Amino acid sequence: MGMTDLLRGVQGQGDFGVWLGRLDGVPVFMHAAERPHYSASTMKVLVAMAMLRKVDAGELSLEQPVTVHNDFASAAGGRFGVNRAEDEAPATWTKLGEQVTLGWLATEMITRSSNLATNLVLEQAGVDTAQAVLAEYGSGASAIQRGIDDVAAQAAGISNLMSPADLAAVLVAAGNDDSASGRYLRDLLAANEWNGEIPAGVPAGTRVEHKNGWDVRIRHDGGIVRPADAEPFVLTVCTTSELPDPDAQKLIAAIAAEAWNHRHELEAVR
Template identity: 80%
Template sequence: MGIADLLAGVAGRGDFGVWLGRLDGHPVFTHAADRAHYSASTMKLPVAIAMTRKVDSGELALDQPVTVHNDFASAAGGRFGVNPAEDEAPNTWTKMGEQVPLTWLTTEMITVSSNLATNLVLEQTGVDAANAVLAEYGSGQSVIRRGIDDTAAQRARISNLMSPADLAAVLVAVGNDKSPSGEYVRDLLAGNTWNGEIPAGVPAGTRVEHKNGWDTGIRHDGGIVRPDDAEAFVLTVCTTSDLPDQDASRLIAEIAAAAWDHRHDLEAVR
C-alpha cells in the first residue's frame, strides 16, 4: 500500500502531514507538509542543536555541571515545574539537587525524551537560541516559545509548533553537518530508545537518527533512515488526530515501510 493510500485510510480523522526526501533537501512526496502541529518532543532536536552551537562558540561546555532542579521561568511570567507524572524518563528525577554534566542531560533529553532534562538544557541555551535554529532552517511556521509543561504559557496560547517540512529541514541540516557537533547530534538521535514509529517500519538493525514526540491525540516522528544498500532518506510524519496512540504509531511505521520499499527509487513513492 502506498503512502497516499495509507493517508486516505485515515481521512477525516484529523490532520496528517508527511515529508519524504533525500539529504539533498528536495522532497519526493509531501502531504500537508507545511501545516504546523503542536510540536510535542520534536522541539528537543532544535534545543540539542542550539546547545552544540553554544558549546562550539565557547559559551557552554559539554562537561559543565548543571544542578538538577524543577523550577523554571514561564514564558507567560512567573514560575512553573515539570509534572513528574507526565515525564516517562525517570533517571533525571533521581538526580534532583545534584550536579550532572550538560552532555548527560542532553542525552537524557534525546534518547529517553526526558522533559525535565529538556527544560534544564533549554535553561542553559535560552529559548531564543533554540527558536533561532528553526528560524534558520524552517519556513517560519515552526517555533519554540516555551519549555515543557509551561501550563501558564499554554493557557496564554504561547505554544511550540512544528511542521513536517520544517522538521525535515532541520534533519537535512543535521544529516549534512560534517563537524564533530553534527556527528554528536546524529549519534544522539540514533540512540533514541522510543522506537515505535519510523524504526518499527524498517528492518531491525537499520540506523535511524530520529526524534519523535507525543501528547494526547498527537504522534510525530522525524528521522534520517540509513539503509545499507541505498542512499539515506529523510522522513517526517506529524499526526494530530483522534486515532488511538497505537494506531497513530502504526500509521507512521507503515508510512516508513512504504518509503523503505522504494529506497532504491524513492521518486517512485506514491
C-alpha cells in the same frame, strides 16, 4: 498500499502531514507538510542544536556541571515546574538537587525524551537560540517559544509548533553537518530508545537518527534513515488525530515501510 492510500484510509480522523526526501532537501512526497502541529518532543532536536551552537561558540561545555532542579521561568511570567507524572524518563528525577553534566542531560533529553532534562538544557541554551536555529532552516510556520509543561504560557497561546517540512529541514541540516557537533547530534538521535514509529517500519538494525514526540492526540516522528544498500532518506510524519495512539504509531511505521520499499527509487513513492 501506497502512502496516498495509507493517508486516504485515515481521512476525516484528524490532521496528518508527511515529508519524504533525501539529504539534498528536495522532497519526493509531501502531504500537508507545511501545516504546523503542536511539536511535542520533536522540539528537543532544536534544543540540542541550540546547546551545541553555544558549545561550539565556547559559551557552554558538555562537561559543565548543572544542578538538577524543577523550577523554571515561564514564558508568560512567573515560574513553573515539569509534571513528574507525565515524564516517562525517570533517571533525571533521581538526580534532583545533585549536579550532572550538560552532556548527560542532553543524552537523557534525546535518547529517553526526558522533559525535565529538556528544560534544564533549554535553560542553559536559551529559548531564543533554539528559535533562531529553527528560523534559520524552517519556513516560519514552526516555533519554539517555551519549555515543556509551561502551563501558563500554553494558556496564553504561547506554544511550540512544528510542521513536517520544517522538521525535515532541520534534519537535513543535521544530516549534512560534518562537524563534531553534527556527528554528536546524529549519534544521540540514533540512540533514541523510543522506537515504535519510523524504526518499526524498517528492518531491525537499520540506523535511524530520529526524534519522536507524543501527547494527547499527538504522535510524531522524524528521522534520517540510513539503509546499507541505498542513499539515506529523510522522513517526517506528524499526526494530530482521534486515532488510538497505537494506531497512530502503526500508521507512521507503515509510511516508513513504504518509503523503505522504494529506497532505491524514492521518487516512485505515491
